[in-house]
Amino acid sequence: MVILVVEDDFLIQDLVQGALSEGGFESEVASSGEEAVTLLQGDENNYRALVTDIHLQGALTGWDVAKRARELNPDMPVIYMTGAGADQWPSHGVPNSMLLQKPFAPAQVVTAVSQLLNQTPPPHE
Template identity: 75%
Template sequence: MRNPLLPILIVEDDFFITEMVRTALAEGGFQSEVVTSGEQAIPLLEDKHSEYRALVTDINLQGKLTGWDVAKRARELGPDIPVVYMTGAAAEEWPSHGVPKSVLLQKPFAPAQIVTAISQLLNQIPPPHE
C-alpha cells in the first residue's frame, strides 16, 4: 500500500487555483507540495518520484513545458502514479496527449472533484506483490 503521508505534487501557476486545490486536498486528508512550472516539477520527479503519491497538473504552465510533458515524464519514472489534469482550454487535447488512466477536470471545478479524482485513481493502483 502506498504511504498516505506522501505528498501529492501540484503543478499550477495560478495562485487562487493552487490554494483551492491545496485546501481541498488537505480537507480530504492529503498533503501536497506545490510548484508553478514544468521546469520545476520534472527535476523533483526525477529526484524523488517515489516520494509522491500522485500528480495534479495544469496543462498550460509558465515556461516551455506543459502539463502533458510533466505527466509523461512522471509516468516514465513511475508507471502507476495517478495523474489529474486541470485545464480551462485544453480539454479536447486530452485523448491524444493525456497519459492512460488519468482524469481531466475542466476549470472551473468544485474543490470536492479534485479529492474524488485522486481517491478514484489511488483505488485503481494494484496492490504490491509480496
C-alpha cells in the same frame, strides 16, 4: 502520501491544496513544469499522484510533466486541470488519467485523486 500539484495560478494552487488537505492528503506545489520535473526526479520524493494544469508558464506543459512522471512511475495517477485544452486530452493525455475542466469544485479534485489511487497498486517498499 504526498500529491504533487503543478499550477502557476496562486489562487488555484491554494484551492487545490486546501481541498487535498481537507481530504486527508499532503501536497507539494510546483509552479512550473520544469520545477515539477525536478521534484519528480528527486530521490527523496515519493509522490503518490500528480495533479497538473495543462497550460503552464515555461517550456514544459502539463502533458510533458505527466509523461515524465509516468516514465519515472508507470502507475502514478494523473489528474489534468484545464480551462481550455480538454479536446487535446485523448491525444496528449497519459492512460488511466482524469481531466477536470475549470472551473471545478474543490471536492472534485479530492474525488478524482481518491478514485485513481484506489485503482492503483500500492508502491513497492
